[in-house]
Structure formats: structure tokens, C-alpha cells
Amino acid sequence: MRYMERKCFKAVGCVSALGIGTSGLGGDLWRADTSKDERHLAVLANALANGIWVVDTSEIYGGGHAEELVGKALSTFAKEDRDKVVVVTKFWPDNAEKIVLAAKASARRLGTYIDIYMPHGPLPDICKAVKAFEELVDRGVIRFWGLSNVDARKIEEARSCAKRHDIAAVENVYNYINRLDEHEALPYAQREGILYLAASPLARGAVVENYRIRRIAERLGKTPVQVALRWLMDKPAVVPIPRTTRPEGVLEFAGAYGWRLPDEYAKELEVR
Numbered sequence: 001m002r003y004m005e006r007k008c009f010k011a012v013g014c015v016s017a018l019g020i021g022t023s024g025l026g027g028d029l030w031r032a033d034t035s036k037d038e039r040h041l042a043v044l045a046n047a048l049a050n051g052i053w054v055v056d057t058s059e060i061y062g063g064g065h066a067e068e069l070v071g072k073a074l075s076t077f078a079k080e081d082r083d084k085v086v087v088v089t090k091f092w093p094d095n096a097e098k099i100v101l102a103a104k105a106s107a108r109r110l111g112t113y114i115d116i117y118m119p120h121g122p123l124p125d126i127c128k129a130v131k132a133f134e135e136l137v138d139r140g141v142i143r144f145w146g147l148s149n150v151d152a153r154k155i156e157e158a159r160s161c162a163k164r165h166d167i168a169a170v171e172n173v174y175n176y177i178n179r180l181d182e183h184e185a186l187p188y189a190q191r192e193g194i195l196y197l198a199a200s201p202l203a204r205g206a207v208v209e210n211y212r213i214r215r216i217a218e219r220l221g222k223t224p225v226q227v228a229l230r231w232l233m234d235k236p237a238v239v240p241i242p243r244t245t246r247p248e249g250v251l252e253f254a255g256a257y258g259w260r261l262p263d264e265y266a267k268e269l270e271v272r
């Protein structure tokens with residue numbers, strides 16, 4: 001393996017500072033398409049080979065086929081290496097009534113345990129869900145639970161229901177263009193030692209067009225994608241999960257490892 005930086009958290013321990021998203025792998029949302037499996041497995045193989053060891057997936061990506069591809073990519077790993085990878089998967093809130101069944105189905109598709117399990121969004125009865133998460137942890141189906149698309153109040157509410165296992169991760173949209181979470185959810189996660197997964201870290205590709213990011217990338221001899229990821233990685237608790245359907249795109253992501261934004265450029269990026 002080339003290089004890996006790590007970040008450490010209260011519940012989940014130390015994880016790679018860069019992750020990978022898998023929406024778009026194995027088909028569209030809700031719908032499987034196996035025709036590009038070889039290419040999509042190469043995306044995942046490149047991620048794992050380059051120390052990108054947080055993998056974010058979902059029961060809805062490729063209608064579950066993304067989870068199967070993640071499982072296939074991981075099946076080449078020895079157990080001790082598998083144990084160092086963090087597999088995050090999510091269920092659609094409609095499945096809240098059958099969380100235990102949905103988690104078992106995801107674990108079956110992955111062919112391994114789930115490291116962090118979370119709903120895609122807020123749930124009507126969060127205490128009932130947290131009870132199911134704790135049961136899943138006790139049964140060894142998942143190691144930790146988390147929440148997605150939530151504010152600090154919702155995180156607190158969920159944590160107040162937990163009896164044995166505290167929240168490990170929050171996954172919200174956060175990137176150079178959408179910085180709303182800087183007001184609340186991010187400082188909350190940083191204060192509480194919660195892993196903060198930055199979803200859509202490239203603003204679905206839009207960061208590449210941002211003139212400040214482009215200017216700094218040019219001066220540093222990096223690509224705009226690498227600057228946008230590094231800007232996130234330099235923040236405590238943040239692990240970005242960019243996605244690409246191109247195996248070479250992952251190599252570009254991995255180029256965000258091994259350096260930091262010099263202070264003058266970090267300051268320049270803070271100016272809005």
C-alpha cells in the first residue's frame with residue numbers, strides 16, 4: 001500500500017482520513033446494473049490498494065448491488081486487514097420498521113459484518129431505532145451505529161435513547177460550496193469525538209469549477225479535487241467520502257494524502 005493517514009475517534013477508534021462513496025457503483029439508486037462490474041470493482045480495488053479504508057455504501061445504491069461489489073472487493077483481504085477497514089452502510093427510512101432484517105440483508109450482500117449502520121435520514125421513532133441498533137451491536141451484525149442528514153439536536157435526541165452503545169458517526173453533506181454544517185453538526189461531532197463523514201465532498205463535481213480552489217490547486221501543483229478533499233481532511237473529525245465511477249479517479253483522490261494546505265492557502269479558502 002502507498003500511504004495512509006488516520007484519524008481517531010471515541011467509539012470507532014482510528015480510521016483512514018479519506019474514504020470512498022459508492023453511489024453510482026453497481027447501478028443507479030434502487031436499480032442494479034451489472035454491466036460495469038469489472039470497472040466498478042477496479043474503482044474499489046484502487047481505493048483499498050491506496051489506503052482509502054472507509055467505504056460508504058447503502059442498500060439503495062444499485063438496489064443493493066453496490067454492497068455486493070464492496071463485499072467482493074473486500075473478499076480479497078485477509079481477516080486482519082478486513083478488520084481495519086470501516087464499512088458504512090445505510091437503510092432507507094421506510095425500512096425503519098424492519099431495521100434488524102434490513103441490516104441482516106445488507107450484511108449478507110456484503111458477505112461480512114457492518115462496521116457502521118445508519119438510516120439515510122431522520123426517523124419518526126428514533127428511540128425504537130436506537131434500540132434496534134443496540135440489539136444489532138449485541139448480536140455482532142454491526143459494530144456501531146450512526147445517523148445521516150441530521151442536525152445536532154437530532155443527534156442529541158438519538159444519543160439520549162442509547163442504553164449501552166453511543167453513536168459513532170454522522171454523515172451529512174459538507175463541501176467547500178455547502179458549509180451549512182459548520183454552524184452546528186460539525187462542531188458538535190468534533191467536540192464529542194464522533195466520526196464526521198462528509199457526503200458529496202466534491203459538491204457532485206462542482207468544486208472543480210470553483211475559482212478559489214482552482215487558483216490554489218494551480219499554485220500547489222495539485223488538482224482541484226485534491227485541494228477540495230485536503231481542505232476537508234485538514235479539519236478535525238472530518239473524513240470525506242468522494243465517489244467516482246472511474247478507476248483512475250480514485251488515484252486522483254489518493255493524491256490528497258501526504259500533505260497539508262499551507263496556512264496562507266487555508267486562510268484564503270476561509271474567506272467567503
Ligand SMILES: NC(=O)c1ccc[n+]([C@@H]2O[C@H](COP(=O)([O-])OP(=O)(O)OC[C@H]3O[C@@H](n4cnc5c(N)ncnc54)[C@H](OP(=O)(O)O)[C@@H]3O)[C@@H](O)[C@H]2O)c1
Pocket residue numbers: 020021022023024056057120148149171172173198199200201202203204205206208225241242243244245246249252
Ligand atoms: N447520506 C446521504 O444522504 C448521502 C448523500 C449524498 C452522498 N452520500 C455519499 O457521499 C458519496 C459522494 O457524494 P456524491 O455522490 O454526491 O458526489 P461527490 O463525491 O461530491 O461528487 C462525485 C461526482 O464528482 C465527479 N468527479 C470526480 N472526480 C472529478 C474530477 N476530477 N473532475 C470532475 N468531476 C469529478 C464524479 O464523476 P465521475 O464518476 O465521472 O468521476 C461524480 O459525478 C456518495 O457516493 C455517497 O456514498 C451520502
